[in-house]
Amino acid sequence: MSPALLQIRVCQNPDCGLRYPLFESSTFGERCPVCLGQTIVVIEQPLTREKEIDDDNLPINSDICVLLDNIRSALNVGSIFRSADGFGFHHIYLCGVTPTPESAEVCKSAVGAEQLVKWSAHKNAFELIEFLKGQDYKIWAMEKTQNSTPIHSAMSAGEKLNHLVLVVGNEVSGVDPGILDISDCVVYLPMRGHKRSFNVAVAFAVAAQIIQSLPQSNN
Numbered sequence: 001m002s003p004a005l006l007q008i009r010v011c012q013n014p015d016c017g018l019r020y021p022l023f024e025s026s027t028f029g030e031r032c033p034v035c036l037g038q039t040i041v042v043i044e045q046p047l048t049r050e051k052e053i054d055d056d057n058l059p060i061n062s063d064i065c066v067l068l069d070n071i072r073s074a075l076n077v078g079s080i081f082r083s084a085d086g087f088g089f090h091h092i093y094l095c096g097v098t099p100t101p102e103s104a105e106v107c108k109s110a111v112g113a114e115q116l117v118k119w120s121a122h123k124n125a126f127e128l129i130e131f132l133k134g135q136d137y138k139i140w141a142m143e144k145t146q147n148s149t150p151i152h153s154a155m156s157a158g159e160k161l162n163h164l165v166l167v168v169g170n171e172v173s174g175v176d177p178g179i180l181d182i183s184d185c186v187v188y189l190p191m192r193g194h195k196r197s198f199n200v201a202v203a204f205a206v207a208a209q210i211i212q213s214l215p216q217s218n219n
Contacts, residue, residue, distance in 0.1 A: 006047040013037035023047050063163045064089050064211060065137075069125040069179065070096035070170045071200060078109030079201035080168070085113040087208040092117055093165070095125035125167075126178050132165055133182070141167040141183040142207055143175040144196060151187040152210050160215040166207060171200050 004024075011018040011032035018034045024047070032039050066089055071077055077099050084092055099106050100121050101114035122128045129139055140154065155161070167183065169175030174197075180186055189198065189206055197203065 004047055006043075006045055007041050008043035009039040010042050011035060011037045011039050063137075064161065065091040065093065065165045066204065066208075067093040067095060067125060067129070067165050067167045068098045069167060069176060070173075071098040071168070072171055073200075074099040074103045074105030075109045076171070076199070076201040077103075078106040078111075078114070080204050081106070081110035081117055081119075082113040083201070083205040083208055085116045087205075087212050089117060089208065092119040093125075093128060094119055094121045095128060096123065125176065126182070129165070129167070129179060129182060133184075135163070137163040137165050138185070139165050139167060139179075139183040141169070141175045141180050141186045142188065142203065143169065143180060143186055144188040145180065145186055148186040148188045150190050151207055152214075154185050154187045155214060161211065162216075164211070166204075166211065168200055168204050 007022040009022050013035050016035040018032050094100050107114055167175055
């Protein structure tokens with residue numbers, strides 16, 4: 001098939017009937033990826049490529065950053081890169097054992113966003129945060145604690161965001177307790193389900209959307 005085409009194929013095995021897409025760089029082939037049966041094309045059309053926005057029109061929150069401390073999953077990191085670009089974050093600090101875009105798995109889920117958002121790697125998030133606080137950044141750690149604040153109400157009336165770093169912690173242990181102690185604010189996402197937390201990449205995306213909706217400083 002042409003690299004510029006998208007095919008929707010259906011397996012002809014009556015016990016299967018899988019319907020799936022086939023396109024350039026797809027891990028599947030013309031044989032059914034479930035039963036290896038014969039398939040037919042039911043739709044074929046040009047593959048729509050994602051277009052980047054003109055840099056001159058990007059609404060970048062130039063002082064809004066995210067710090068990832070000891071995130072284990074490269075796929076989560078890549079997803080956060082993509083969301084950070086989508087919500088106009090300026091910089092991603094990758095701390096501890098957090099994988100960097102040097103990992104193919106990060107790039108796989110970032111889908112090019114790792115080339116659009118500035119990033120840097122640091123071994124010690126606690127020391128980095130102390131430095132950032134000295135540069136007048138406010139530190140918001142995202143963690144559910146007895147004293148944490150819903151993220152949408154973390155700002156005082158009339159306050160505007162300026163120089164903010166959102167800290168996202170390990171998928172299992174959460175944000176380092178030492179970092180919680182020195183953060184300006186500990187925020188959380190209110191939930192209605194039985195689980196006490198979202199997937200870390202999902203949590204960041206939700207928090208990023210809320211932060212984007214808060215009043216932004218022009219300074």
